[in-house]
Amino acid sequence: MIIKLTNGIELNALGVMGEKQNIQGFRRDVLSFMLPASVSLDEMDSIFTEENCKSITLINGETEHIHNNYTIRVELKREPVLVTPATESEDAVYENRVTVSMA
Secondary structure, rough: EEEOOOOOOOOOOEEEEEEEEOOOOEEEEEEEEEEEEEOHHHHHHHHHOOOOEEEEEEEOOOOOEEEEOOOOEEEEEEEEEEEOOOOOOOOEEEEEEEEEOOO
């Protein structure tokens, strides 16, 4: 999936999740963008700004969805994410991912 921000920057996301959260005293829609661990937190900090997120277009093949005014940064983190659950014969597999959440 491609994330296209207001300033034209395009990023390849591993996934995007939407949910509602209590942010600054209000119930808000939140989009969380999962990115590869190879991206820099400092770079994501400079990209996901209020100005750049006034319009976010999600492109998945031929389908495009525009989301407006996701201008409040909720979270920016790097953490291990479970990609393959453990089985009787294999351990669970985790990969580091960067997540940016905007409300």
